[in-house]
Amino acid sequence: MTEQQRAGASGDVSLAGLSKHYGDFTAVRPMDLTIPAGSFFALLGASGCGKTTTLRMIAGLEQPSTGTVHIGDRDVTALPPYKRPVNTVFQNYALFPHLSVADNVGFGLRRRGVKDTAGQVKDMLDLVELGHLAKRKPTRLSGGQQQRVAVARALINTPQVLLLDEPLGALDLKLRRQMQLELKRIQTDVGITFVHVTHDQEEAMTMADTIAVMNGGRIEQLGSPVELYESPRTTFVANFLGQSNLVEARVTGRADGDLLLDAQGNRLVLPAARSAADGERLVMGIRPEKITIVHTSDAKVADGRNRLDGGVIVDAAFIGVSTQYVVRMPWGQEFTVFEQNMERDRRLVPGAGVLLHWNPEHGFGLESGDLTAGVAEASEDAA
């Protein structure tokens, strides 16, 4: 552990002014990013946002158009991939079909001139619980087993950084959940920096310490899963990471560190510290599960809570742990509300009039912009 910490101290991955364009198309805009050694870092974004290109530039499989890649103090920008202390778990694994599982895992060691690889290969295969399949060809393994071989093949080389390119994309949901925990466990065990590229926001949040949300070739926001979820700073992040109800609002005044807002004629409060916008106009956001929904007839709301009246339920979907309501607001916008199924109010059916209220601390303020940025991307990936 102490050794790893020492290696870690100088093992940060730092990207400086890194960019990539193909002809007129810009895949990655100049980017500065430091990935701390020993962390589990996720690059999250929809397809085509530049996350895989960024990963490939760290691996050396793609030459950056501008900028540098440092691993620790070493500038590796000009190094070919086979000279970098980095290994990759590829999307669809890219296992060598002509080699056995054991030979796949031992490939990297042998290329570096390690004479006796058998012992290490065996230990590695035992770590991923595939020791009994060492002699098989990878094509005769299941998806989950192939995935573990790919991880073993990369980890056996004890790289400074392990890059994972959508490593779980080809697995079914149940196996994916299981492998997420497995990968997280391995990362904690070996203490190597993991850089994980994914389009699955749930996967990123489950596994990563730090997430960089990418959109259009740039990093939109960087932070811990909790930070990103509770305090998104752009409409894209608010919509791509989970769901958000966004409404345009005007700042009408300030009091005690709170912003007083006018949203479609409703007076709302938002702590100034919770707003990423400085101007007169902003977008107020609230997550669906933070909203309490009540029937119009018991319109008693505690003081100090934000409330929106006059909503009508247009759809109610029972999901088991919760019920998802779609509520049409008087100004035509639709709000989504998740309500835990503790005491279900049987009057809350489509057509019922409701009012919504929430703790102002749970809201967040964004720079005004496209309210639906990131919605299409998020739903497309969920499908």
Next chain:
Amino acid sequence: MAVVNWLRRNVVVLIGLLALGYMTLPNIVVLMFSFNDPNGRFNYTWNGFTTDAWENPCGVAGICDSVEVSLRIAVSSTLIATALGTAIAFALGRYRFRARGAINTLLFLPMSMPEVVMGASLGTLFLNMRINTGFTTILIAHIMFCLSFVVVAVKARVLGMDPKLEEAARDLYASPTQVFLRVTLPLAAPGIGAGAMLAFALSFDDFVITNFTSGNTVTFPMFVYGAAQRGTPPQINVIGSAMFVIAVLIVMIGRIRASRRARQPA
């Protein structure tokens, strides 16, 4: 009714067997007549069983020399055409360059052009360049037409290969040379093997083009053609049958090894 049902269930097998019979019948006749004891110079009618020809396959003047010439040409042209063709296939499959379309078209010419036309034009070419036709000119001609088939076979394989595999090898500390030897070449091997086998077969039994470019050199197909004018010794059948049996054995060994690898225990 039972017969009709049986037919209905086995119609595919029956048609398959008929097709197989149609294709192997000539070979069986050749094999049978290699055991004939011909009455006279022509081995066209059954006269009696003997193993004379099998015991003495080189018993006819020039026959084994011609087989040797054919083998030398087939092996050389296979080696050269496979090496060149593999390189061309990788270039065409992997890279975009200016003459790519033209080369693709040119490669199809030897396959689509009638052999007679190609043979005649090659003969004219060598004559006008005052090159003495013989072993070398046959070799040049064979490499030329074998090349196309090798390129087609290897290119199909190259296009089907996942470029991620080579990236994975580079990522796992393999230098460019090691990537090629450890990953690219083994993955392309089935295509290269198929191309080489095709090249060998085409070169070994080519008659038309060889006839225009051979000068005084006599290959086995040319020997057979020449012999047919004067008489057909059963040794021709012996060598023909031997080639057939060897080819079938090679294919069978390949099959058995492949299926054994597939059934490999855990």
